Amino acid sequence: xxxxxxxxxxxxxxxxPDEYKELVESDxxxxxxxxxxxxxxxxxxxxxxxxxxxxLALSLRLILxxxxxPEDTVIVGSTGCSALxxxxxxxxxxxxxxxxxxxxxxxxxxxxxxxxxxxxxxxVVIAGDGATADIGLDMVMQSWFRCExxxxxxxxxxxxxxxxxxxxxxxxxxxxLNMAPKGKKFPKISMPEIARESGCAYVAAISPAQPKxxxxxxxxxxxxxxxxxxxxxQIFSPCPTNYxxxxxxxxxxxxxxxxxxxxxxKEYITTEAQEYLAGLEEGKKDE
Amino acid sequence: xxESKYQVLVGPEGYLPPAAASMGVTLPEKGQALVEGxxxxxxxxxxxxxxxxxxxxxxxxxxxxxxxxxxxxxVAEKAKAVKELADLAxxxxxxxxxxxxxxxxxxxxxxxxxxxxxxxxxxxxxDFCLFIGVxxxxxxxxLKIIRGxxxxxxxxxxxxxxxxxxxxxLRDVGLAQLASLTExxxxxxxxxxx
Ligand SMILES: Cc1ncc(C[n+]2csc(CCOP(=O)(O)OP(=O)(O)O)c2C)c(N)n1
Ligand SMILES: [Mg+2]
Numbered sequence: 010x011x012x013x014x015x016x017x018x019x020x021x022x023x024x025x026p027d028e029y030k031e032l033v034e035s036d037x038x039x040x041x042x043x044x045x046x047x048x049x050x051x052x053x054x055x056x057x058x059x060x061x062x063x064x065l066a067l068s069l070r071l072i073l074x075x076x077x078x079p080e081d082t083v084i085v086g087s088t089g090c091s092a093l094x095x096x097x098x099x100x101x102x103x104x105x106x107x108x109x110x111x112x113x114x115x116x117x118x119x120x121x122x123x124x125x126x127x128x129x130x131x132x133v134v135i136a137g138d139g140a141t142a143d144i145g146l147d148m149v150m151q152s153w154f155r156c157e158x159x160x161x162x163x164x165x166x167x168x169x170x171x172x173x174x175x176x177x178x179x180x181x182x183x184x185x186l187n188m189a190p191k192g193k194k195f196p197k198i199s200m201p202e203i204a205r206e207s208g209c210a211y212v213a214a215i216s217p218a219q220p221k222x223x224x225x226x227x228x229x230x231x232x233x234x235x236x237x238x239x240x241x242x243q244i245f246s247p248c249p250t251n252y253x254x255x256x257x258x259x260x261x262x263x264x265x266x267x268x269x270x271x272x273x274x275k276e277y278i279t280t281e282a283q284e285y286l287a288g289l290e291e292g293k294k295d296e
Numbered sequence: 297x298x299e300s301k302y303q304v305l306v307g308p309e310g311y312l313p314p315a316a317a318s319m320g321v322t323l324p325e326k327g328q329a330l331v332e333g334x335x336x337x338x339x340x341x342x343x344x345x346x347x348x349x350x351x352x353x354x355x356x357x358x359x360x361x362x363x364x365x366x367x368x369x370x371v372a373e374k375a376k377a378v379k380e381l382a383d384l385a386x387x388x389x390x391x392x393x394x395x396x397x398x399x400x401x402x403x404x405x406x407x408x409x410x411x412x413x414x415x416x417x418x419x420x421x422x423d424f425c426l427f428i429g430v431x432x433x434x435x436x437x438x439l440k441i442i443r444g445x446x447x448x449x450x451x452x453x454x455x456x457x458x459x460x461x462x463x464x465x466l467r468d469v470g471l472a473q474l475a476s477l478t479e480x481x482x483x484x485x486x487x488x489x490x
Contacts, residue, residue, distance in 0.1 A: 014367035018375040021364050024389050026406045056401050096396045 012038060012080065028055050032099055038080040044224040047074050057094040062256020064246030064263075065091055065137075065164045067217040072135065072162060072244070073098065075227040082131040082231075083121070085114040087145065089137035090171045090248075091164055108145030110134045111152040114159045122158075131160070131231050138165045138179035142198050146178075153207040153239045160234040161241045162227070163200065166248040174251040181271065186251055200243055201275055210238035210282040214275045216245040218263040222274065229278075229286055237282045245272055304333040304463050306449050313444040315436070316460035323458050323467070330458055330465045338466060342473070345426075345451055345464050346385075346480035352424030352449065355387040358408050362455070363429025364391050377474040378428055385481045387426070390416060395434045410438035414445040426451040427462070428469070436461055453477075 017025050017033060031051045042050055053073040059066040069091060076082050079100060086095050088107035095102045105113040114134045121130040141149055141163040149161060167184065169175040174187035178198040185192050204212045211233035213226040223244065230240035247262045249255065254262055266272040278286070300320030307313070321333045329341030336344075349355050363375050382389055390408050397411045404419035410430070417425065425448050427435050432454065439450050439461035452462035453469040466473055 014365060016366040018364055018366040018372055020372070020375050020379045021359065021389075021391065024391050024406075025364065025393060026391070026403065029393050058399075058401060096398050097401060 037074075042074070044071060044074045044220050053079060053099045054094065055097040055099070057097045059090060059094055060248075060250045060256070062249040062259045063090070064217060064248060064259050065166055065170075066094060067259070068164055068223075068244045068246040069094055069098075069135070071217050071220050071223050072227055073100070075224040076100075076131070076133070077228050077231055078129060078131055081129060082133060083117060085110050085117065085132065085134045085136075087134075087136035087140040088171070089140055089164075089169075090166070091135060091137060092171075108140055109148055110136045110140060110145055111148040111157075111159070111161060114161075115152045115155065115157040118157060118159050129235060131235065132158075133231060134159060134161045135164065136162075137170070137177075138163055138167060139169045139175075139177045142178045142200050150203070150207050153204065153209055153241075156208055156238045158234050158236075159239060160227075160230045161204075161239070162230070163241070163243045164246050165243055166246050166251070167197070168248055168251045170248045170251050201241065201277065204241035205277045208239060209241045209277075210234075210279045211240035211286075212275075212277040213241070214243040214245070214273065216263045216267075216272065216274065218260045218267075219274065226276065232286065232289060233278075233282045237279070237285050240282075300333060302333055304330075304443070304461065306447055306463060307443045308445050308447060309443050311444060313440055315440060321460040323460060324465075326468060329467065330460065330462070332463055333460070338473070339476075341464055341466055342477050342480050345466075345477060346484050348424060348449055348451070348464070349385045349387065349426070349481060350484055352387075354420065354422050355385065355424035355426075356420065356422045357382050357387050357389045357426045357428065358392055358413075358430070359389065359428055360392045360430030360435070361394055362431065364393055374429075374471060374474070377471055377478070381474060381478045381481065384478055384485070387424075390420070392430060392434075392438075395431070408438075410434040413438040413442050417442060417446045417448045422446075422448050424449045424451075426453060427459075428453040429455075432456055432459070435459055 035051045037050045054070050084102040086092050086104050087110040114132045118132040165179050167180045169177050176189040176193045180193050182196040183192050201212050201214050211230050215223045215226050230242045233240045247259050302319035304316050324330050324335050328335050329338045331341050392408045395410050398409050402409050404416040408416040442448050450462045452459035452465040454467050458465040458467035
C-alpha cells in the first residue's frame with residue numbers, strides 16, 4: 010500500500026465521516042502494533058453486523074490486530090458469517106465463491122509475487138469451518154499439497170451458522186442444531202492433523218480466550234507462509250446464536266470445553282519452520 | 297443515428313429500472329452532454345444543471361473517492377472548485393468515501409454508499425444530487441438505484457465519457473467545466489435576485 014495517498018483532501022476534512030478521519034489519524038499501518046496495544050489505535054474492523062457475543066467477531070478483531078504487515082496483507086474470505094464483517098474491514102479483502110477461497114488465494118499470491126517481486130505481500134485466507142473443512146476441503150488440501158505460500162485461518166464455530174444452523178464436519182459428535190435435530194452421527198474432523206500431514210509447515214489450534222497466544226500463532230503462521238510453506242490456524246469461535254447460550258458466556262464456554270478435554274490448543278511446526286522462526290524470534294530479541 | 301425514445305426522467309421508476317444504455321441511450325461525443333437521455337451541447341447541459349440546482353428544495357453534492365482523497369496532483373484544486381460551487385448554490389455535501397458494501401451499517405446522515413444510495417436520499421429528503429469523483433462503474437450502479445427508488449433528480453459530472461443513467465451528465469469534466477457551471481449558477485441567481 011502506498012501510504013502517501015492515504016490523506017483526506019483538505020477542503021473535505023469537515024465532511025468526512027469520523028471513522029475515516031480516525032483511521033487516517035491513528036492507523037496501525039507500518040507501526041508494528043499488536044494485541045497488547047488494542048484500544049490505543051483505530052482498529053481495522055469497524056462496527057459490524059455480527060451477533061452479540063459472536064466468537065468469530067472477537068477472533069477476527071484479534072487476527073486483524075495480530076497481522077505482522079497489515080498494510081501489505083490481502084485477505085481472502087468466503088461465504089458465511091465472517092463475510093458479513095468483511096465490508097467493515099479497512100484492508101484489501103476479496104470475497105470468493107463459497108469453498109473456492111484457497112484456490113483464489115493461491116492465484117493471488119502467485120500474481121503478487123510476479124507483480125511485486127521485491128515486496129512482501131501476505132495472503133491470508135479467513136473462512137468458516139464449513140468453507141474450510143467441508144465444501145472447500147478440496148481447494149484447501151490441494152493448496153497445501155502444492156505448497157502455496159499462503160496462510161489459512163479457520164473460524165471454527167462448529168456449524169453452518171450463516172444458513173441457520175446445520176451441522177458441519179467440525180461440529181462435535183452428537184451436536185443437535187436447528188437443522189440437525191437428530192444429532193450429528195460422526196466425530197469432529199481432525200483438521201490440524203490433516204494440515205500437518207498435507208504439507209503445512211506450521212499448524213496451530215487456538216481460541217480468542219488466549220489473545221496473546223493467538224497473536225503469536227497468527228504471526229508465526231504468516232511468517233512461515235512467506236518463506237517456508239503453507240500454514241494453518243484453527244480458531245475455536247463459539248456461536249451463541251446457533252448453540253443457544255448467552256452472548257456474555259462465549260469465553261466461559263471455550264474454557265469449559267477446554268476443562269472437559271474437548272478443546273486443546275496445539276502447535277505443530279516442521280523442523281525447517283522451527284529453525285526459520287527461531288532465527289526471526291532470536292533477531293527480535295536482539296533488537 | 298437513431299435517437300432513443302427512452303427518457304431518463306426522475307423516478308421512482310420502480311424496482312430494477314433498465315440501464316439507459318440497454319434502452320438505446322448513447323454516450324455523448326466530446327463537447328456534448330446528455331440531458332434526460334438526449335444528446336445536447338455542453339453549454340446547454342450546464343445551463344440546465346444550474347437551473348435544476350437552484351429550483352431544488354434540498355440539493356446535495358455527493359463527491360466520491362477520486363475527489364475526497366488527496367491522491368494525486370490537481371485533486372485539491374478540483375475539490376476547491378466543487379466546494380465553491382456548493383457554497384454559491386447553497387447545496388450541502390455528503391461524501392462517498394469508498395465503495396465497500398457496508399450494510400446495514402451506514403449512517404445516512406453523514407455518508408452515501410453506492411450499494412444503497414437510496415437510504416441517504418430518503419433519510420435526508422434529497423430532491424437533487426450531483427455525483428462527482430465517483431468511479432464510473434459505481435456511479436452507474438448508484439444512479440440506477442436512485443432512479444429506481446427515489447424522486448431525486450440526478451446529475452453526473454464525469455471525468456471520462458459520461459453516464460447514461462443520470463438525468464443530466466457532462467463528460468471530460470475538469471476545472472473549466474466546473475467554472476462554467478459556477479458562473480451559470482451565479483448568473484441565474486443574479487437574474488432571480490433582480
Ligand atoms: C457454493 C455455495 N454453496 C452453498 C452456499 C450456502 N451457504 C452460505 S453460508 C453457508 C455456511 C457457511 O458455514 P461456515 O463456512 O462454517 O461459516 P459460518 O457462517 O458458520 O461462519 C452455506 C452452506 C453458498 N453460499 N454457496
Ligand atoms: Mg461455521
